[in-house]
Amino acid sequence: MIGSLTPPLEKITSENVATYKVERLKKAANSTVRLELQLLSRFLRWAASEKGVACNDVVKPVRLPEAGKPRDKILTPMQYKMILERVDTCRSRLQGMSEAKAIIILAWETAMRRGEILALTPAMIDFRQRVIHLADHQTKNAEARDVPLSSTALDFAEISV
Numbered sequence: 001m002i003g004s005l006t007p008p009l010e011k012i013t014s015e016n017v018a019t020y021k022v023e024r025l026k027k028a029a030n031s032t033v034r035l036e037l038q039l040l041s042r043f044l045r046w047a048a049s050e051k052g053v054a055c056n057d058v059v060k061p062v063r064l065p066e067a068g069k070p071r072d073k074i075l076t077p078m079q080y081k082m083i084l085e086r087v088d089t090c091r092s093r094l095q096g097m098s099e100a101k102a103i104i105i106l107a108w109e110t111a112m113r114r115g116e117i118l119a120l121t122p123a124m125i126d127f128r129q130r131v132i133h134l135a136d137h138q139t140k141n142a143e144a145r146d147v148p149l150s151s152t153a154l155d156f157a158e159i160s161v
Helices: 016-027 028-051 079-088 097-112 114-117 149-161
Strands: 131-134 145-148
Touching: 016 079, 097 114, 097 145, 097 149
Parallel strands: none
Antiparallel strands: 131 145
16 A cells, blocks of 8 residues: 555555545545556656656556646626735735735736745846846746736836835
8 A cells, every 4th residue: 555554666556546545535626636646657668767666657557536627716896906905904014025015016027926026136027128038947848938018017126026
């Protein structure tokens, strides 16, 4: 059984994996279990090819749970307004809220991810062309891209960096 008393890799069977999948699905989302099984599969293949462990990919015969639906949640203009109002309300109690508000507005205006915004440096912003240059190592899908800046985003990009 996969778990706290894990057998040697050579002894793990497809039945063990199937049992693990059923039990794990009682506590975790399909996408989580799917990722765990994919990781186990990759690990077993690596152990066999790179480390010479006599094990097979016992995950392959097991049907993986369905992939989760991609996130498509987009804030409504009303939700966006409420967030900004809340930031203004909290400003007196917390320092740095003007920076937080700038980040929220920049995220709204550009659809950039949190990590992309937090990694911004002045060198990445071309104020003349009104774009932010994101290198491939700064994006989720490892592809460089230019993010166009609206007038509002341009103003808040200056505050954010």
